Amino acid sequence: MEWWFHFPIVFWCLTISALGLIVGSFLNVVVARLPYEKSLIWPSSRCFVCYTKIRSFDNVPILGYLRLRGKCRKCGTPYSARYLWVEVGTGVAFLALFLAEIVFNWHGIPGIKYDYLGINGSVPPLQCWALFLYHAVLLSGLIAAAAVDAEHRIIPTPITYTAMVVGVIGGALMPWPWPQAAAVVNAIPPEITLWNHPDYIGKIPTGVQPWPFWGPTFAFAPPGSWKLGLLTSVIGALVGSLVIRVTKWLFETGFGREALGLGDADLLMMAGAFLGWQIPVLSLFVGAVAALVLKVLEAVLRPDDAPATPGTPAPLPSMASNENPRELPFGPGLAIGVVVTWFAWPWLGPRLQSAFFDAFTLTFLAAVMGVGLLAAALLLRRPAEVQQPVAAK
Numbered sequence: 001m002e003w004w005f006h007f008p009i010v011f012w013c014l015t016i017s018a019l020g021l022i023v024g025s026f027l028n029v030v031v032a033r034l035p036y037e038k039s040l041i042w043p044s045s046r047c048f049v050c051y052t053k054i055r056s057f058d059n060v061p062i063l064g065y066l067r068l069r070g071k072c073r074k075c076g077t078p079y080s081a082r083y084l085w086v087e088v089g090t091g092v093a094f095l096a097l098f099l100a101e102i103v104f105n106w107h108g109i110p111g112i113k114y115d116y117l118g119i120n121g122s123v124p125p126l127q128c129w130a131l132f133l134y135h136a137v138l139l140s141g142l143i144a145a146a147a148v149d150a151e152h153r154i155i156p157t158p159i160t161y162t163a164m165v166v167g168v169i170g171g172a173l174m175p176w177p178w179p180q181a182a183a184v185v186n187a188i189p190p191e192i193t194l195w196n197h198p199d200y201i202g203k204i205p206t207g208v209q210p211w212p213f214w215g216p217t218f219a220f221a222p223p224g225s226w227k228l229g230l231l232t233s234v235i236g237a238l239v240g241s242l243v244i245r246v247t248k249w250l251f252e253t254g255f256g257r258e259a260l261g262l263g264d265a266d267l268l269m270m271a272g273a274f275l276g277w278q279i280p281v282l283s284l285f286v287g288a289v290a291a292l293v294l295k296v297l298e299a300v301l302r303p304d305d306a307p308a309t310p311g312t313p314a315p316l317p318s319m320a321s322n323e324n325p326r327e328l329p330f331g332p333g334l335a336i337g338v339v340v341t342w343f344a345w346p347w348l349g350p351r352l353q354s355a356f357f358d359a360f361t362l363t364f365l366a367a368v369m370g371v372g373l374l375a376a377a378l379l380l381r382r383p384a385e386v387q388q389p390v391a392a393k
């Protein structure tokens, strides 16, 4: 096959990457200005030291940064490498999302596959763009939230709330199992009245919203209706926020110290508005592992960043706390947790389906987790009390 036969897909991949770079460039402005509650559109990009306006050709993603070697053209102040990483990261993330969801149809949504070898395959169908753009908003929100949290230990609500509104509106417009026809749900044999039925494991039709908030769906919100889409998004947002707030409360009750931030709750709330409640709940566990891996990586890559003051107790191997600014923020780990869980869903979902659609198992698991978390926090409390005299002011 001649190389030019692949031109359409190469063209779309380049376009998507360029879009990702431009969005990444905008996210950098968000990350740099929102923590200081500055306007996003005025004034135009400036050096934050000498306030010289950055020329438009120096503001081109990646190239501008590389040509000036990350320094201000006028005063030579070095800019954070974050500018480069957020741009490159968003470009790569957009391309990966496009390849995974549209070209390879990772989630197996019929009709979403971009059949570029076919005659009509030069332009992805309209549903593809709706799905891609919707999920790209979530990715952008996650990247911006993680970058601000890594830098400032906060997650500004304008990022998470704005993306959440997009998530809820999109959910109502693209209700589960869209873009599949609602009729796919009618094809479920009538003897399957519960979605934890062994014969139905792994057979829930996937749409832009991976799963509805409950199955079988209720009569007042049938599959494909805006009510189901809206409910799935709103319940997803509520559960995402609650699961962090409950974890925070349990841990603080047992541990007696502040843990997690409400920004983390907002991050999972945003994810829930796009993905329903099941993925964010699981993201908390995957995110905790991801945060731990990030912490180990940080210790290995930047050993000089470790607490150096003699006599200072080492940060507890617990979740991020506002009392100790050196501890790793949870936002980046949580954002990675959401993305990993989301893309592992074709594998994870069927394995957890029997628990997720069984009210009794679900309640039991939640209770066990809650008690376990409280017990773990109480066990961790002891070393904290020993350290108290050192930390006392």
Ligand SMILES: [Zn+2]
Pocket: 047, 048, 049, 050, 051, 052, 072, 073, 074, 075, 076, 077
């Ligand atoms: Zn300057």
